[in-house]
Amino acid sequence: MSNSFSTRLLLWFDQHGRHDLPWQLNITPYRVWVSEVMLQQTQTATAAPYFATFIDVFPSIDRLASASIDVVLHTWTGLGYYARARNLHKAANLLMSKYNGELPMSVSELEALPGIGPSTAGAIVAICTNRRATILDGNVKRVLARCFAIKGWPGSKTTAKALWRKAEQLTPDARVRDYTQAIMDLGATLCTRSSPDCANCPFRAECIAYRTSRCDQFPARKPKQVKPVRTTTMLMIENPQGELLLQQRLSTGLWGGLWSFPEGDAVDDTLLQFDIDSTCVESQARRDKFRHSFTHFHLEITPIHVKLTETPATIGEKPIVWYSPSEPAEIGLTGPVTRLLKEL
Ligand code: SF4
Structure with missing residues (x-):
């Protein structure tokens, strides 16, 4: 279904996708960057008020760079995974010294900044420029693992490779911004972790996990480890x-x-x-x-x-x-x- 995947997803997105998230309004590279970093480990509903506060306190890259780390961490308090805030601050300073206070719009340059992995870099480029770039966040991994019955835990190298390959194959040449938002939306609103709403999914006819009643088996869970x-x-x-x-x-x-x-x-x-x-x-x-x-x-x-x-x-x-x-x-x-x- 590779050919029709993006077409079908975009049709669904036009009718049912989310179009008014705080970071979708007034799109700027800085706002997209901050939102993507927040969404790395936090759900949309929790991230939204923090995003508004963060942008209010640090409205631009130079204001973030010149703020003290204490104020940045204070603004982040309650959101968890504080390395994200420290990395935003570090990266803002690097952007000021190396890039004239602007975010570079290439995946490789973005990936070289602290706290930006390949998926976040892909999302920033796709959303800001509408140029072809691939994302593979937790939501996307779940959709692809289920649709194409990709075995294994996404944290393992082999499975991650298979997922990236599939994600790259499916990324269209046109409407990449919408496609990126659409696949994240599908994962967040329909193809949820514990109770996917397959009846309303545009892929229900082809999705292997759904057709074989194995939605709960994809993606495979992390092998159990007893934490000390x-x-x-x-x-x-x-x-x-x-x-x-x-x-x-x-x-x-x-x-x-x-x-x-x-x-x-x-x-x-x-x-x-x-x-x-x-x-x-x-x-x-x-x-x-x-x-x-x-x-x-x-x-x-x-x-x-x-x-x-x-x-x-x-x-x-x-x-x-x-x-x-x-x-x-x-x-x-x-x-x-x-x-x-x-x-x-
Ligand atoms: S049919 Fe169900 S499991 Fe398959 S992609 Fe859609 S929501 Fe997910």
Whole structure:
């Protein structure tokens, strides 16, 4: 069905596709780039309000480049996968120094920028220029795996290769912008992960997974791996003004550049790292532990709420802030900090 695939998809898109997503209005390379990065790991409905805020705070590449990383991470807080925000900021600076503040419109140059993979690069070129370029995001992988019964987990090299080959074959020469949006829409609205609406799908007559009642088998799931569990203790150190001590994490590694509670197994030792004498402790209370999951492991967190009788005059060399929940500073917070602050 290669020949008719794009024609049929575009006919469906003209009637049923999404035409008024925030990033489809007033299309500019910058807006498309930001939206595609947000959509890498976030669904449309969740991304839309963040997109509006992000564009409001950073209306252009140069405004993003000149902003502090703290403000960028603060604007991203709640969206997760913070490497995306750090990469947007890094790439904006590279664009200012190498490309005169413009996004290059070639897949290979875009792919060389931080945080832009082949699919995101293809989407940016196709949507901005209407030139032939291929995308293969999660939605597209699902549609193609089902329609053509492509076996295997899309994260494996062989399956990824087969999917790319198919995606490239099917990409038309004309109306590439619409085709790109259309195939993402079909995956997001009809060919959904758990309950595809095959009755309304333009491919129901040919789709192999549907014809053979195997929609639930494509794409194959990731082989199961038992994630290791790591543990940590977080100290919620509160001064008499109700402010909490947050420490900035190193810019590389887990939660790079974000602000979090100090961690350490022994309360007194951790306090000492911040020059806080244990005689200043008014009370300490262990709170319920909880899990925060990452791609490769679970982190089991035990929070300990430590109240101080006075705010220490000095706090050592570490980058810290006394964070007031009622007047929050513009800094990026880790997920567990946001959760614990809400609970307080
Ligand atoms: S027929 Fe069903 S499984 Fe096949 S592409 Fe359409 S929605 Fe997906």
